[in-house]
Amino acid sequence: MRLRRPLIALAGLAATALTLTACASGTSEEPSAAPDAAVGEGFPITIEHAFGETVVEAAPARVATWGWGSTEAAIAVGVYPVAVAEQSWTVGEGNLLPWVEGAYDEAGIEHPVVLNDDEGGASVPYEEFIEATPDLILAPYSGLTEEQYDTLSDIAPVVAYPDAPWTTAWDENIEITARALGLEAEGEAVLDDIDAYLADEAAAHPEFAGKSFAGIWDGDGVVSVYTAADPRVAVLTELGLEVAPSVAELDSSDGGFYYDLSYEQLDKLGSDLVVNYSSSKEAAETLLTKPETQAISAVAAGRVAQVYDPITVSSVSPPTALSFTWPDGMPALIESIAGALAE
Template sequence: MPRRLKLAALVASTVATALVLAGCAGGSSAESTSSAEADAGGPVTIEHAFGETTVPADPQRVVTLGWGSTDAAIALGTIPVAIPFDSYAGNSDGVLPWVADALDKAGVDTPTVLPESPDEPPYEAIAAADPDVILAVYSGITEEQYETLSQIAPTVAYPDQAWSTPWRDVVTTVGKALGKSAEAETVLADIDSQIAAAAAAHPEFKGKTIAAVVDSAGTFYVYKKEDPRVEFLLDLGFVNAPSVDELANGDSTFYYTLSYEQLDKLSSDVLVDYATTQDEADSFLTAPQTSVIPAVASGHVAQVVGTSNISAVSPPTALSLPWGLDSLVDALAAATAGTK
């Protein structure tokens, strides 16, 4: 299934087809930067799943991999020299719409877009970009790939599990790596104010149970509360449906598959369905296997339709969340109407 759909599950081929594509959390304990380092503007040491990386002060040539690091860097005023190709929701050049908008607003040219490379990072192209640092804060790189990348430039991996870094931690970690921790806090404060305003405008969200799912190519995926997209929904006032935890089978830290025979047990006040096309969205509501889901039967389904809309909130990033927030909130409001 697609990453924005499955992590949203991992990234275009690394996890399924595109990762359907997570919400919020405080800074990870797996990352570390001393205040003295930050205040002095010197090199910064960041801990992650593969050890620790010392990033030189004021890195100018930044290469980003995976999801969200590009957006965080741009939001912090640093334009990467090379960014990953996005085949799921990107344009013909592999650039995401909110990234293209931000670059246009900044009046800068599009950075080098790295060639699509499903199985491993495009090492030669990355080396050709001559980076000072490689940011793979929300990615699926393996330890072996990390070691190879580290021979090119200092590389910052994810703090714990692949494709599971809370979106806020992506912003703060990128901020630390770039010597812009204060700016990162400002970016997050601005986004938090937008989320808070949306939640305040929709008090009906508070306390309603919610589940987020994808039905893709005959496989039904349910996202756990650890998934960044679900964390974001909880930020808006919803609570994770107890049935999501009760039906979990240990497939993954952030999602699991559920047989069609069990869908009638997936109970929630509101259901969020991610669909790449309108036809898929329509089929979800009428298919025999999904029509038994309580929220589908009662008409309380919020559908996120289209690769760009899915990617914007699966999981959100420093640039995509403001870009996609209004349309998601409108869909959630419509789905919540009439719930008890």
């Protein structure tokens, strides 16, 4: 059973948020909570993160999200953000992820503002945040820099990641989001359901136990290897798989979520299985036949589980509170892993 890391409550809040949010205009005043949602409790709540501490003084009425997964985590506990980060690589400019759009439609909630993120977090649309008038910004799984965090904190309290960019565990993302909203018990219920799902899948696939794997993305002249710190890798260990020792032995990321391995070094990436993420079916098929990638023993043996196309890759990279049971996502990946190990 997975051990969840505790969330530490401390102190701190930016003082100029009201000045900036008071200048915003033309935004909807609809609250971000569904009509029948539970109201958070236990405020003020204080969350420690990589940039310090943030106090959430009262139950937020207008939540904005940035990065990945916190939108779904908020919805799963009954809070519908009024502004969410754009996922341009996945669904294109201005669109919502299908499982997010479906959740809003099913609840009869107006769709949120989609915050421009066409640079993958390299820039932050501060004016769009101001126009959305949030009273809380959730970014526990994101790539925020300290400068971006400081600027956003002038708009509303910001909950950042606990350790390093893009490394927050999928379950910790849900925990942090639920706690910041005062809905910790609801977050635990969501996690219990996911735990049960993963335990059932592990029991259904005893052949996964102890098998080593490497998660990769084939690039131009290099293969990107996802480290054990990456949540898309960590979640697969819940099924009984183990990250291959070679992944750590070759790691040059200095604590990051991935590193690039030159084609000349691919023969060192030993594992029972490779999980390959690709942008298209064609790219996935190319990996299997490219002479250079045949140096990876699992690829040469055909022991490759494939995940391709932006939406499917996003549904498991890592899975979120709403995408765990997305039919073409984790369920399909589990079956692909089973097929690869049968080779």
